[in-house]
Amino acid sequence: MKDRIKIVEGDITKQDVDAIVNAANTSLLGGGGVDGAIHRAAGPELLEETRKIGGCPTGEARVSKGYRLPAKWVIHTVGPVWGGGNRNEEGLLANCYRNSLKEAERLGVKTIAFPSISTGVYRFPLERATEIALKETKKFLEKNKTMETVVFVCFGQEATKVYKEALGRIF
Numbered sequence: 001m002k003d004r005i006k007i008v009e010g011d012i013t014k015q016d017v018d019a020i021v022n023a024a025n026t027s028l029l030g031g032g033g034v035d036g037a038i039h040r041a042a043g044p045e046l047l048e049e050t051r052k053i054g055g056c057p058t059g060e061a062r063v064s065k066g067y068r069l070p071a072k073w074v075i076h077t078v079g080p081v082w083g084g085g086n087r088n089e090e091g092l093l094a095n096c097y098r099n100s101l102k103e104a105e106r107l108g109v110k111t112i113a114f115p116s117i118s119t120g121v122y123r124f125p126l127e128r129a130t131e132i133a134l135k136e137t138k139k140f141l142e143k144n145k146t147m148e149t150v151v152f153v154c155f156g157q158e159a160t161k162v163y164k165e166a167l168g169r170i171f
C-alpha cells in the first residue's frame with residue numbers, strides 16, 4: 001500500500017493530478033497561504049464558482065472545477081484552527097482528510113494531492129497533523145482499490161522530513 005503514497009516537496013498548484021485539495025476557510029472566498037496560491041493559479045473563474053457554493057463548515061469538503069490548474073478538480077476543505085487541542089481539533093482534521101477522500105472517490109479521481117491542512121495560518125502542530133493525514137489515508141486506501149496515488153505536497157524541507165519519517169512509522 002505504501003507504493004500508493006508519494007511525498008513530494010513543492011507547490012501544489014503545479015501537481016499533475018486529477019484533484020488537488022485546498023486548505024480553505026469556511027467562506028470559500030479565498031485567502032492567503034495555499035488557498036491564495038490555488039486561486040491565483042486557477043484564475044478568477046474559481047472564485048465565481050466557490051461564491052456560488054456558499055461556504056463550507058469545518059471538517060467538511062466541497063468540490064469545484066480546477067480551471068487553469070493542471071488538476072481537473074479542486075476539493076476545498078476547511079481545517080480547524082488550533083486552539084490547544086481540547087476543541088476536537090484532531091477529530092475535525094481527520095474529518096477533512098476523510099471527507100476529501102470521499103469526494104475524490106465519488107468523482108472517480110485516481111490521483112490526488114493534499115497540502116498539510118491547518119498547519120500554516122491555523123497553527124496545528126505539524127507532527128500531529130501529519131500523523132492524522134497519513135492514518136486517515138491508510139484507512140481509506142485499505143478499503144478503496146481504485147485510487148492509484150495520494151500525493152502529500154510538502155512546502156519546504158522541514159515538512160518533507162516530518163512526512164517521510166511519519167510514512168515509515170505508519171505504513
Ligand code: AR6
Nearest residue numbers: 011012023025031032033034035037118119120121122155
Ligand atoms: N503548495 C503547497 N503547500 C503550501 C503552499 C503551496 N503553494 N503554500 C502554502 N503551503 P495555510 P491553514 C503550505 O496557511 O493553516 C488561508 O488564508 C503551508 O506551508 O495555507 O489550513 C485560508 O483561506 C502549510 O504547511 O492553511 C484560511 O483562512 C500548509 O500549506 C487559512 O489560510 C497550510 O497552510 C487556512 O489555514
